[in-house]
Every structure is written in structure tokens, then in C-alpha cells.
Amino acid sequence: MASPTIAGLARQLEAREVSSHELTQRALDRIAASQPVLNAFITVTPEQALAAADAADARRARGETGPLLGIPLAHKDIFCTAGVPTTCASKMLAGFVSPYDATVVERLNAAGVVTVGKANMDEFAMGSSNETSFFGPVKNPWGLARSPGGSSGGSAAAVAAGLVPAATGTDTGGSIRQPAALTGITGLKPTYGRVSRYGMIAFASSLDQAGVLTRTAEDAALLLGAMAGFDPRDSTCADRPVPDYAAGLGAPLRGRRIGVPKEFFDDGLEPGSAAAVRAALAEYERLGATLHEVSLPNLGLSVPTYYIVAPAEASSNLSRFDGVRFGYRHPGAGSLEELYKLSRAGGFGAEVQRRILTGTYVLSAGYYDAYYLKAQQCRRLIADDFRRAFGSVDVIAGPTAPAPAFRLGEKVDDPVQMYLNDIYTIAVNLAGLPGLSIPCGFSGGLPVGLQLIGPHFEEGRLLNFAHQYQQATGWHLREPAA
Amino acid sequence: MSGNWEVVIGLEIHAQLATKSKIFSGAATAYGAEPNTQACLVDLGYPGVLPVLNAEAVRMAVTFGLAVGAAVAPRSVFARKNYFYPDLPKGYQISQYELPIVHDGALTITLDDGAQKSVRIIRAHLEEDAGKSLHENFAGMTGIDLNRAGTPLVEIVSAPDLRSAKEAVAYMKAIHELVRYLGICDGNMQEGSFRCDANVSLRRPGAEKLGTRTETKNLNSFRFLERAILFEIGRQADVLESGGQVVQETRLYDPDRDETRAMRSKEEANDYRYFPDPDLLPVELDAAYIEAVRATLPELPVAKRARWVRDFGLKAEDAEVLSQEPAVAALYERLAATTGRPGPAANFVRMEVLALLNRTPDAVINETVVADLVRLSADGAISRASAKTLFEEFGTDAGAPAMGAVVDQRGLKQISDTGALERIVDDVLAANPDQVAQYRAGKAKVMGFLVGQVMKASAGKANAAQVNELLAKKLA
Incomplete structure (x- = not known):
């Protein structure tokens, strides 16, 4: 039996065929059974979840309705949740309990979502394989020796394995889309500023954006509608209306124009993935859309640009973890300087330390102009490429990742190889655009993702394109063997 | 000080803005609360929190800029100044670096001899204050009070236009008076609401190049400013005259010993790694906004x-x-x-x-x-x-x-009736023949005594001007 979707469960809840309590208990049971195998969760909260489920059932009994009321969901452990540990998968925050809820958590709670736990991830969202987690790597349900991608690897694995119908994630350079592709599910990174960052532990503030991992575009539309919108606590959050994303899913694609960047189909793309993506593009032609070659000439700048901007911001964002007020504090420090050095060296993992050092270096006096300032200029060039392309097409389509899920341990000692896994997704963050990945086939028995990119605040268009494809195909219904 | 030196001084004045809440959070700014009771999660730098700019702080900075005839930037940018210190919860201070909100103004000060002097103000920028480290009463530990963390400041940077400690004091007083007039700062120097750093250097008269300067931090009284500058002038002159070189460094003034002492030198200085704060949008002010603020200038x-x-x-x-x-x-x-x-x-x-x-x-x-x-x-x-x-x-x-x-x-109506006054005056003169004689012998000061006696006799009701007139006439 195919794992249910939010939309399907909402119908069952509405018809009183099932209660939120039952759904939540089922999710908790599956999580418990899967945990030794997948390690998708850092924290599971059965009591709070069942209490929330009962509250949702009570709301429904009082006549309330809503597509998310009583739906179980996992939050990436980067979102602050009051009263429940928020670790960012770091020893630095092991046991840290936030005194407040992130805006995303608050809004989904208000919509009646039932949080079952906090999903595993790369430490501070820095990684593309979920191997940098202090709590151990997550396994890919499609092959337990393989990575689910990262950094939202726990969220992706939990949805792909049918533990929960949906999970939140964050995407700084591909951290929702790449794991969605590698685990065969739908992942949406909204426009920068569409969803509040308040309460989302910052990695790279100008790139971070909250989004969702779901089975279908329809479910992503339902969740985004509840999460998105202005938040006065985040100055970078856009003050503009949130469309009814679900209402726009059915629009036909006849005559819509799809841009296909030639740079996306280079030698670095694994042939099986290329074939699956080309087949998906052909499917769009059958749906009435037309394909047009476009060029993103500065795409090659995106990985180096990203690995200056993101570490620079991270080096500053992570300064607050100093052992003084919260988090890991080395017990043996004899002086203030030692307290800093020992706490930070002991609390942060190797990849986080690598990025802090990189970021500190590129911001240093004498290097700022050559690195940080230059990277900002490159960032504008990349954004301009997209702007030009969107002058003639409605969406841009291509692969999400250069290859299907790689083996755990395969790239972990080679940061550059690891960084190149995000080559197709990073530019989207640098330009602040919405991006979405949907399953579009298999290569060597592993899922392949198709990436759709839209102009700013055109999440509705991406969801429409994705939904039409999912109505015509069945790739999103494929599930790994239990 | 021996030798002939030109003193060159520039001041960086920190004025705490009189907003009700902090510059990037909703916590109160009132002084004197119990430690850490006026620090919210944003001030504490908790994971996930974000700064939101207080519009009132912007208005106050613009008010200051307009009052000193400065340019108000249509676009200014908040930057992060990165360094580690326990009273700086985020590990960076949000300030303005390359693009301050106010630049290129001037303030006219009046010198002791009545002459006027225009002092250029290079820039004034918005920033947040840090917390306080408390080194007493913690038995070898340091206490941290974050009530002050996030309090809005405007830092006012003068050009090196001041030429003596007296000029520096006159300038600091003029800024102090101005910010209180504008209602943007309470000016309370004991509480640290108004304080300054003094950059002092010496050069030979006529020299174009500035000498190496020292920066004396956190002067919170006009007298300390004057004393610290005078000490620095003497110290630097001694160094230069004995063939040495002034070291560029940060110094602290110790009022108990009336001297400045080195805090850290340029070599030990932090690399602050300034970069634009990605959590805050640039502050964009249009002409209509600036004119609306101008209309409120007192x-x-x-x-x-x-x-x-x-x-x-x-x-x-x-x-x-x-x-x-x-x-x-x-x-x-x-x-x-x-x-x-x-x-x-x-x-x-x-x-x-x-x-x-x-x-x-x-x-x-x-x-x-x-x-x-x-x-x-x-x-x-x-x-x-x-x-x-x-x-x-x-x-x-x-x-x-x-x-x-x-x-x-x-019955306090003043006695201005000449007849009545004359009678009192006559009585007083008759009762004080010695003083009358002294006055007539040329001791003019006695007049004051006699006026006083008349006032006393009239129970304070005599018209003093008329009394003076009458006495003068009668004693002539």
C-alpha cells in the first residue's frame, strides 16, 4: 500500500475514518521501528505528539476543519521548538532546549499539525550527505549503504520511508532539493523571504530558506500556504500576500515555456540521471509545454561563490556558540580564552570548523575585497543570468543532483567532491529564487530528481508544473522496499 | 611641556538614544534595573533570533544629522563587527561601517575668548551597545549584565579639528547640549548615556602630516576628557622630545591617578571582519521622510x-x-x-x-x-x-x-512714596552717623550697608532703586 499523502489523510480525517491520534501513533511506531536502521530522527516526542493529536481531534470534533489539522509531521532539528531539544545535530547544542517556537513551527502548530519529533541533519546544515551529524549519519531508504543527501537528510529519509507524510527542511545551497532527489520525494525551497527565518538556527543568513519535503506537489502546496507570509520578527521576510497554492495546481501547461540551460547537461551529469531528466522534459512536451535552450553562462561561478559567501556568514552566525550562555561549555577551561577555544573546538565538528575557518579567512583584513566582495559581484552576475533567462521562459528545468545517491563514506574525506554535489542547486540560492525537486525516474535502481526553478515568488507556478507532471506520471508513487 | 607642538584632537562621542526599547529588540532600555532583567532572547543572542530595527532610533539619528547640517544617507547599511567578548552575546556588534546614516556635518562652538569655531563632523552612525562585565563580588569570576546590550547609540565622529583640551571640552559640551535639546539623549554622563573616546596626536606647527595618535577610551565627564587630553599631550611630547615614537594604541584614563595607560596596541588590535549584516535590510530614507523629520527640529x-x-x-x-x-x-x-x-x-x-x-x-x-x-x-x-x-x-x-x-x-506693597521713603532714609542716616561719616570720607562701599538698613527698616518693602537715589542725594 502506498504511503498516504497529506491530502489523502486529510480526507480520511474529515470523513472520521481515522483519528489524528491513530495516525500519530502509527507514525511513532514506524519511527521507533525504523530508527535503528535509518537514524532519521534526533529526538522523538511521543507524549507531546499524542497530546497534540488529541487536541487536533478535539478541534475537529468541535467542527474545525483544515487540510493540516491532525497531520503528523517532523521538523528538521534546525527549527527551534519550545520545550523540546533543538540540537542542529551538533554536540554544541546537545540537550539545548529552546525557550520559544520558530515562526514556521508556530504557524504549523496553529494549523493543527502534530509534531512527532526532530529530524536528523548535517551539523548546522553544513553538509550534503548527512554524515556531519553529531548523532550519526542517516541511511537512504533506497539503499542503506547510501546517503540520503543533506543537509535535510533525516527529513527526506523520514518521508521517503513513509514514517511521516511530510517534514520541514531548510535549503541554503540545495539542502531540501538534493536530499529530495536522492530519496525520490518532492522538495520545495521557496523564494528567499517567502518564509520567515525567525527561530531557524542560522547557517548563512542571506541564503537560508525554510521549505518542505513531501510525497507530492499538492502536499507541498498545502504546507507552504500555512508556513509562508510576512513575519515582523524577520526583517528579510517579504510583506506580500500568500496565494492559494493548492488552487493553482490544476492549470494546464499548454503553451508554457520551459527553459533548459545547456550548462546543466555537462560532463559532470551521470548518464542515467541525464536520461531520466530528458525523459521528464519530453513528458512536459506531451503536456503541451515547449522546451527552449537557455544559457546561464556564469553558472560555473556558483560553487566557488557559495563557498565564500556561506562560510563568511556562518563564521559570524556561529560566534554566539561560545560556551558562555548556552550549549557546550568545556569543563576544563582555566581562562576566558581557553573557554572559547576549548568549547568551540570541542563542540563543533570538523566540517563546521572548516567552514568557520574559511569564512573567517575570507572576511579578514586584506582578503575581504579579493574574496567576499568579489563573491558578491559574482552573485549579482549569477542572478542576472537567471533574470535574462526568465525574460523568455516560465520555468527553468534540469537535474537536481549530478548523480543518484552516493555511498556513505564515499565523499566524506573529499570536501570538494562533496561540494560539487550541489552544483545545480546552489545558483538558485545565490539568486534567491524558488526551486523544487520532483522524482522523475531511476538510474541504477536509485531515484533521480528533476529540478524546476521559477522567478521570485512564483512558487505557485513551480507547484503547478510539478503537480501536472505528477498527475501524468507515477514516479512520485514509487517507494523503497520496506 | 617644552618645545613647540601643535595638538590635534578628534572625538568619537557615543550618545545613547532615548528610545523606549532597544535598537533591535523590544526589550526596555531603562537604566538601573536588576541585572539581566531587561534582556530578551534577541539581546541574549539565542539561536534562531533575528534583529528588527527600531524606527525611532533611525528618526533620532536623522534628527541629529539635520541639526548639524549633515547629509542624511538615502541608503545606509548595518554591518557586523566581529569579536569575542562575554558581554557581546552574538560574538558581533551590529554597527554601521562603510555607509553610515549621517555624514559630513559641522557644529560651531564658542571658545573662551568668544571666538567661534566650526568643527567638522565626519559621520554619525547607529550601533548597538554591548552589555557590562562586572568584575566585583564574584570571587575570581566575572559577572555579565546584558541589560545594556542592544541599547541604541549614535556614534558621532569629529574631524581632527580640535587644537586644545579646552576646545575638545567646548565641542563635547556643545554636542551634549545639542542632543539634549533635540530630545534624543538624556545626556546622563554618570550612567554612561554620553561618553567619548579622544584621539590625540602632536605635530610640529605647519606640518601637513598628522602625528601618530592614541585613542583614550570611555571618557564620561568633561573634566576627565580635559585631564586625559592634557596628560596625553604631556606624555606624547615627552616621548617625541626624547627622540622616541608615539605608539598607536588604545589607552584608558585612570581618574584616581590622573593618567592614561595603554590598553592594547595596534598589533594586538582585533581584526573585526566587518561585513554587511545579512539579517537587516539597508536603511532607505526618501526625501519626504527626511523633510518630515526636519519639520520636527526644535x-x-x-x-x-x-x-x-x-x-x-x-x-x-x-x-x-x-x-x-x-x-x-x-x-x-x-x-x-x-x-x-x-x-x-x-x-x-x-x-x-x-x-x-x-x-x-x-x-x-x-x-x-x-x-x-x-x-x-x-x-x-x-x-x-x-x-x-x-x-x-x-x-x-x-x-x-x-x-x-x-x-x-x-502688606508687602513696595514703598515707592517718596515722602514715606524719605522718612525712613532720614531715620537710618540719623541712627548711623559713623557710616555716614565714612561714606563722606570716600568709603563708597558703605552705601551698600545703608541701603540694607533702609530695606530692613521697611521690612523689605522699600523700592531699592528709589532708596539708592535718595541716599545718594542726601549724602552728596
Whole structure:
């Protein structure tokens, strides 16, 4: 039996065929059974979840309705949740309990979502394989020796394995889309500023954006509608209306124009993935859309640009973890300087330390102009490429990742190889655009993702394109063997 | 100091803006609360929190900029200044670096000899204050109070235009007066609401290149500023004259020993790794906003003094004294208007009201009483002495009766009747033959004694001017 979707469960809840309590208990049971195998969760909260489920059932009994009321969901452990540990998968925050809820958590709670736990991830969202987690790597349900991608690897694995119908994630350079592709599910990174960052532990503030991992575009539309919108606590959050994303899913694609960047189909793309993506593009032609070659000439700048901007911001964002007020504090420090050095060296993992050092270096006096300032200029060039392309097409389509899920341990000692896994997704963050990945086939028995990119605040268009494809195909219904 | 040196001074003044809440959070800014009771999650730098700019702080910075004739930037940018310190919760201070909100202004100061000097203000930028480290009472540990963390500051950076400690003090006083007039800073120096760093260097007169400077931090009184600069001038002159070189460094002034001491040198200085804060949008101000703020600018002290001299006929010195405190200036302004006698009102405020406020700074003055007394004494209905006595009795009495009625009841009407006065004068002269003789022998000072005797004999009701006149006539 195919794992249910939010939309399907909402119908069952509405018809009183099932209660939120039952759904939540089922999710908790599956999580418990899967945990030794997948390690998708850092924290599971059965009591709070069942209490929330009962509250949702009570709301429904009082006549309330809503597509998310009583739906179980996992939050990436980067979102602050009051009263429940928020670790960012770091020893630095092991046991840290936030005194407040992130805006995303608050809004989904208000919509009646039932949080079952906090999903595993790369430490501070820095990684593309979920191997940098202090709590151990997550396994890919499609092959337990393989990575689910990262950094939202726990969220992706939990949805792909049918533990929960949906999970939140964050995407700084591909951290929702790449794991969605590698685990065969739908992942949406909204426009920068569409969803509040308040309460989302910052990695790279100008790139971070909250989004969702779901089975279908329809479910992503339902969740985004509840999460998105202005938040006065985040100055970078856009003050503009949130469309009814679900209402726009059915629009036909006849005559819509799809841009296909030639740079996306280079030698670095694994042939099986290329074939699956080309087949998906052909499917769009059958749906009435037309394909047009476009060029993103500065795409090659995106990985180096990203690995200056993101570490620079991270080096500053992570300064607050100093052992003084919260988090890991080395017990043996004899002086203030030692307290800093020992706490930070002991609390942060190797990849986080690598990025802090990189970021500190590129911001240093004498290097700022050559690195940080230059990277900002490159960032504008990349954004301009997209702007030009969107002058003639409605969406841009291509692969999400250069290859299907790689083996755990395969790239972990080679940061550059690891960084190149995000080559197709990073530019989207640098330009602040919405991006979405949907399953579009298999290569060597592993899922392949198709990436759709839209102009700013055109999440509705991406969801429409994705939904039409999912109505015509069945790739999103494929599930790994239990 | 020996030798011939030109002193070059520039000041960086930190004025705490008088907003109710912090610059990037909703926590209160009031001084003196229990440690860490006015620090919210944003001030504490908790994971996931974000700063939101306080619009009132922006308005206040713009107000300052306009008051010093500066350019207000249509676009200014907040940057992060990165360094580790326990009272800096985020590990960075949000400040403005490359693009400050205000730049290129000037303020005219008056020097001791009455000459005017224009001091250039290079920039004024918004930033957040850090918390406080408490080194006492923690037995070898350091306490941290984050109440002050996130308090809005405007940092006002002057050009190196000041040429002596006295000029520096005059400039700091002028800024102090200005920010209080504008209502953007309470100016309380004990509480640290207004403090400055002094950059001091020496060079040979005529030299174009500036000498190596030192920066003396956190001077929170005019006297400390003056003392610290004087010490630095002497110290640097000694270094240079003995063939040494001044080291560029940060110093601290120790008032107990009246000296400055090195805190850290340039080599040990932090690399602050400034970069634009990605959590905050650039501050974009359009012309309409700037003009709206300009429309709210109060009359500035310099203009106010000039107007009082021109329209009210006040002496420059009186105008200066009456305009120093914005509240006193406003009180005087109201009295001048209600009494229609700006000159006598100025005298009365200066001699009586200010004296009272010096004794009891928190006194609430009953302005109706003051107006009555100014009118009654200016019109000759009561003597200055009676006015003073009545002010002392009723000046802070919110329920005081009308002064005219009190004067009638107590029979305080001034004796201006020449016949009556003449009788009192004659009696006094008859009773004090020694003093009369002394006066006639050329001891003019005795006149004061005789006037006093007449006033005493009249129970303070004699018209002092007439008494003087009569005595002069009779003793001639």
C-alpha cells in the first residue's frame, strides 16, 4: 500500500475514518521501528505528539476543519521548538532546549499539525550527505549503504520511508532539493523571504530558506500556504500576500515555456540521471509545454561563490556558540580564552570548523575585497543570468543532483567532491529564487530528481508544473522496499 | 611641556538614544534595573533570533544629522563587527561601517575668548551597545549584565579639528547640549548615556602630516576628557622630545591617578571582519521622510540665544546661562511670553529659579507664581527682596494662591512714596552717623550697608532703586 499523502489523510480525517491520534501513533511506531536502521530522527516526542493529536481531534470534533489539522509531521532539528531539544545535530547544542517556537513551527502548530519529533541533519546544515551529524549519519531508504543527501537528510529519509507524510527542511545551497532527489520525494525551497527565518538556527543568513519535503506537489502546496507570509520578527521576510497554492495546481501547461540551460547537461551529469531528466522534459512536451535552450553562462561561478559567501556568514552566525550562555561549555577551561577555544573546538565538528575557518579567512583584513566582495559581484552576475533567462521562459528545468545517491563514506574525506554535489542547486540560492525537486525516474535502481526553478515568488507556478507532471506520471508513487 | 607642538584632537562621542526599547529588540532600555532583567532572547543572542530595527532610533539619528547640517544617507547599511567578548552575546556588534546614516556635518562652538569655531563632523552612525562585565563580588569570576546590550547609540565622529583640551571640552559640551535639546539623549554622563573616546596626536606647527595618535577610551565627564587630553599631550611630547615614537594604541584614563595607560596596541588590535549584516535590510530614507523629520527640529541653542539677544534684548551671557538646560530655556520662554517682560523674567529665572534648581534639581516650579512675581516686581508693586522671599515660600507650591492677593494680605506693597521713603532714609542716616561719616570720607562701599538698613527698616518693602537715589542725594 502506498504511503498516504497529506491530502489523502486529510480526507480520511474529515470523513472520521481515522483519528489524528491513530495516525500519530502509527507514525511513532514506524519511527521507533525504523530508527535503528535509518537514524532519521534526533529526538522523538511521543507524549507531546499524542497530546497534540488529541487536541487536533478535539478541534475537529468541535467542527474545525483544515487540510493540516491532525497531520503528523517532523521538523528538521534546525527549527527551534519550545520545550523540546533543538540540537542542529551538533554536540554544541546537545540537550539545548529552546525557550520559544520558530515562526514556521508556530504557524504549523496553529494549523493543527502534530509534531512527532526532530529530524536528523548535517551539523548546522553544513553538509550534503548527512554524515556531519553529531548523532550519526542517516541511511537512504533506497539503499542503506547510501546517503540520503543533506543537509535535510533525516527529513527526506523520514518521508521517503513513509514514517511521516511530510517534514520541514531548510535549503541554503540545495539542502531540501538534493536530499529530495536522492530519496525520490518532492522538495520545495521557496523564494528567499517567502518564509520567515525567525527561530531557524542560522547557517548563512542571506541564503537560508525554510521549505518542505513531501510525497507530492499538492502536499507541498498545502504546507507552504500555512508556513509562508510576512513575519515582523524577520526583517528579510517579504510583506506580500500568500496565494492559494493548492488552487493553482490544476492549470494546464499548454503553451508554457520551459527553459533548459545547456550548462546543466555537462560532463559532470551521470548518464542515467541525464536520461531520466530528458525523459521528464519530453513528458512536459506531451503536456503541451515547449522546451527552449537557455544559457546561464556564469553558472560555473556558483560553487566557488557559495563557498565564500556561506562560510563568511556562518563564521559570524556561529560566534554566539561560545560556551558562555548556552550549549557546550568545556569543563576544563582555566581562562576566558581557553573557554572559547576549548568549547568551540570541542563542540563543533570538523566540517563546521572548516567552514568557520574559511569564512573567517575570507572576511579578514586584506582578503575581504579579493574574496567576499568579489563573491558578491559574482552573485549579482549569477542572478542576472537567471533574470535574462526568465525574460523568455516560465520555468527553468534540469537535474537536481549530478548523480543518484552516493555511498556513505564515499565523499566524506573529499570536501570538494562533496561540494560539487550541489552544483545545480546552489545558483538558485545565490539568486534567491524558488526551486523544487520532483522524482522523475531511476538510474541504477536509485531515484533521480528533476529540478524546476521559477522567478521570485512564483512558487505557485513551480507547484503547478510539478503537480501536472505528477498527475501524468507515477514516479512520485514509487517507494523503497520496506 | 617644552618645545613647540601643535595638538590635534578628534572625538568619537557615543550618545545613547532615548528610545523606549532597544535598537533591535523590544526589550526596555531603562537604566538601573536588576541585572539581566531587561534582556530578551534577541539581546541574549539565542539561536534562531533575528534583529528588527527600531524606527525611532533611525528618526533620532536623522534628527541629529539635520541639526548639524549633515547629509542624511538615502541608503545606509548595518554591518557586523566581529569579536569575542562575554558581554557581546552574538560574538558581533551590529554597527554601521562603510555607509553610515549621517555624514559630513559641522557644529560651531564658542571658545573662551568668544571666538567661534566650526568643527567638522565626519559621520554619525547607529550601533548597538554591548552589555557590562562586572568584575566585583564574584570571587575570581566575572559577572555579565546584558541589560545594556542592544541599547541604541549614535556614534558621532569629529574631524581632527580640535587644537586644545579646552576646545575638545567646548565641542563635547556643545554636542551634549545639542542632543539634549533635540530630545534624543538624556545626556546622563554618570550612567554612561554620553561618553567619548579622544584621539590625540602632536605635530610640529605647519606640518601637513598628522602625528601618530592614541585613542583614550570611555571618557564620561568633561573634566576627565580635559585631564586625559592634557596628560596625553604631556606624555606624547615627552616621548617625541626624547627622540622616541608615539605608539598607536588604545589607552584608558585612570581618574584616581590622573593618567592614561595603554590598553592594547595596534598589533594586538582585533581584526573585526566587518561585513554587511545579512539579517537587516539597508536603511532607505526618501526625501519626504527626511523633510518630515526636519519639520520636527526644535530651535537649536545657538539660534535661540541669538533670538533672545535680538528680540528680548538679553545680554549674551544671560542668554547663554538660560539656554543651557532645555527645560530651563523652555520655562524662560513661557515666562517671557506670559509676563510680556522678557528682561525681568530673565533676571528672575537666572537669580532665583536657577539657584533653587541648583539646590533641588528635581523641584517642580509653579510657573504661575513665578509669572506673578516677575510682573509684580517689574511693575514696581513689590521689591526684589519681597519677590525673592515669596518665591522661596511659594515657588514650588503647586497650590499656591495668587501672589497679588498675598502681597495685599501681607502688606508687602513696595514703598515707592517718596515722602514715606524719605522718612525712613532720614531715620537710618540719623541712627548711623559713623557710616555716614565714612561714606563722606570716600568709603563708597558703605552705601551698600545703608541701603540694607533702609530695606530692613521697611521690612523689605522699600523700592531699592528709589532708596539708592535718595541716599545718594542726601549724602552728596
